[in-house]
Amino acid sequence: MQIDEYPILVEQLCPGLFIRIDAPGLSHPFPAKGFVVRNDADVAKIMALGLPHVYCVPDKSARLPISLEELEGQAGKRQKGPWASARTPVSAELSSLKRETIERNKDRIERFAVCERRYEKAMDKVMEALKKVSSPNAEVLEAAGEVVGPMAEMFLSDLDVLINVMTAKMRDEAKHYHALNVAVLSMMLAKEMGLAKAEIEEVGTGSLFHDVGKGRVPIQRFSKGNMVTMSKVLKEYYMEHPKIGAKMLAAVPGFPPAAQMLVLQHHELLDGTGFPGKFRGDAVALGARIAAVANVYDRFLNAKDGSPLRTPHEAMKALYKRRGPLDPKAVTLFIRKLGVYPPGSLVELSNGMQGMVVSANMRDSLRPSVKVHHPDIPRREALIIDLTIETELTVTKAMRPDDLLPDVLQYLNPGKQVSYYVDAAPRS
Structure with a gap:
């Protein structure tokens, strides 16, 4: 998985390049499988063939081709080629890139593939943990810890940390992706808010289960079958899901109280307009304020209500516009860390x-x-x-x-x- 070769203009030739000439039927003295351009005499011979471009093999070259900027400065030394008036297949974009970018690309692609495999395993654990809550036991926390623990270690390590975008392979319910998204983003934000490792893990655990109270509405809640009643019941049940979730998690042995509070309060807002308790200001736990920002952002990004899909850039702008009742420090740090162009943009x-x-x-x-x-x-x-x-x-x-x-x-x-x-x- 690497760039084996790419076309360059003959004007970009220089000693040290390993190139291949792809011109069936053309007679020339160079090896068909490729060769190193040894000196200016080789460059002159290749240009005399009248080809518009040749193929450069970066892994076998001692340097990159001459950039277009350099060519402009050498216009008097060499005859201008089609680069002056037309966009070339690859070289117009790649010739000015640093060699490190080309050389490290294979490693970056391979690392991203490894990250995707880890993500798939993490998603399996998320699904396992969410399903186990219905019959609470110690395995719930064990499964969650296998996801949350390594991420907390990563955020607190001395390594440069990346938030990668994954190509989600839709399976089962989208709530599993939302749960992991909110956990990842909440833990990132918790680290930036200065929380300790144990607190970051509690935020991650609570965020992973923040919507566990959502489920099928009990049939007895529908006293009548008309749409007005159904819509009212669904809204009421949605407003209750933080309480339902917190109650379910209270039955899980050893479930952290701070994580349980996050589940209960993740829809509370600092101005008292949230639910289910309409708490204000400092009455809303810090973990819940952190999860609220991540939750709102992911809901903007991955809307399930039929509204038009937003790009990550648009979702970030929407979060900023509606930041009023959210924790201002949390919103500021969230935007600063993910950037104006978050992954997926x-x-x-x-x-x-x-x-x-x-x-x-x-x-x-x-x-x-x-x-x-x-x-x-x-x-x-x-x-x-x-x-x-x-x-x-x-x-x-x-x-x-x-x-x-x-x-x-x-x-x-x-x-x-x-x-x-x-x-x-x-x-x-």
Whole structure:
């Protein structure tokens, strides 16, 4: 899973490149399987063949091709090629990238695949824990701990931590994805709010079970069968789900009281307009205030009420606009850590490439890692550009799915369900 080769203009040739000439029927003295450009004489011979481009093999090259910026400075030394008036297949975007970006891409793709496998295992544990609550025993906390414990360790480690976007493979109910999303985002925020490891784990545990009180409405609640009554009963039952969930978890041996309080209060708001207790200000537990921010954001992002789907960028803007009754410090830190372009956001970079943010860097949220589209690079080997390495590049704008051409959208493959998971950044 790496970039084996990519086309470059012949004007970008220089000694030290390993290239391959793909021109069936053309007679030339160079090996068909590829060769190293040894000197300027080789460059002259290749250019004399009249080819518009050749293929560069980065893993076998001692350097990157000459960038387009360098070519502009050498216009008097070499004849201008089609780069001056047309966009080339790959080199216009890739020639200016640092060698580290190309070299580390294989590792980044492989690490992301490992992270996806860990996410799948975590999701299995989430489903197991949520299902066990109906018959409470110690296994409930054990299953939850296998998800929450490692994430707390990760957030508190000295490693650079990433929040990765996962391509959710829909199975069973979407509530499982929502539960893990809220747990990941709440633990991230709890760490930023200065909580200790045990407290972060309590926030994670409570967040994982925050909606456990939702379920089938008892049939006896429907005294009449008309739609008005049904709508009223459903709303009333929804308003009760924090109490129902907290009561269920009280029966779980050893379930942390702080986590239980989070479940009870995660819909409470600082201005007293929340439910079920209409608590105000400091009467709302810190864990509940943290989970409320993560819960609101994920509901904006992954709406289930039939409202138009929001991109992560739009969900973050919606959270900011409706921040009033939420904890102001929690909202500020949440936005600062995930950034204006959270994982899953479709963006355009300053070099014109379009891509999807695949991970947010917790140390510099304005410089995430972006998987970019390029028609000449297979999707399974898609280039991931880390903006903390490519410091000359920036995100210039956020995009919606309908802003992209169909082939670009298919290549980037943003999921309808956006899910998050935590991982350590690769070491330099």
